[in-house]
Amino acid sequence: xxxxxxxxxxxxxxxxxxxxxxxxxxxxxxxxxxxxxxxxxxxxxxxxxxxxxxxxxxxxxxxxxxxxxxxxxxxxxxxxxxxxxxxxxxxxxxxxxxxxxxxxxx
Numbered sequence: 001x002x003x004x005x006x007x008x009x010x011x012x013x014x015x016x017x018x019x020x021x022x023x024x025x026x027x028x029x030x031x032x033x034x035x036x037x038x039x040x041x042x043x044x045x046x047x048x049x050x051x052x053x054x055x056x057x058x059x060x061x062x063x064x065x066x067x068x069x070x071x072x073x074x075x076x077x078x079x080x081x082x083x084x085x086x087x088x089x090x091x092x093x094x095x096x097x098x099x100x101x102x103x104x105x106x
Contacts, residue, residue, distance in 0.1 A: 011105050013053055015044050015071060017042050019043045020040070020098045024038055024096075035085060037083075038064070039082045044078075046077070047074065050106050055067055057081055
């Protein structure tokens with residue numbers, strides 16, 4: 001029975017985020033588009049079984065994008081995401097966060 005339980009645990013992904021980065025480029029002011037480009041990167045590290053992971057991308061605490069990735073069992077997957085927001089931040093430094101929203105087996 002222990003082997004069956006162990007196989008059950010491995011069938012679920014167990015994903016952690018590492019090496020997260022967020023880069024921002026503003027196009028704000030007179031004669032510009034008044035938008036901000038965000039480029040994120042991270043590595044998904046899966047210590048469990050193969051499956052899907054939903055990742056959320058946040059700016060100043062608000063989720064602005066998400067994506068779903070397939071991650072093989074016991075593997076690492078570099079990811080990137082880009083988005084343009086109709087937002088200007090002025091002299092403040094915006095914050096970002098990348099988060100695991102959900103995981104499920106294939």
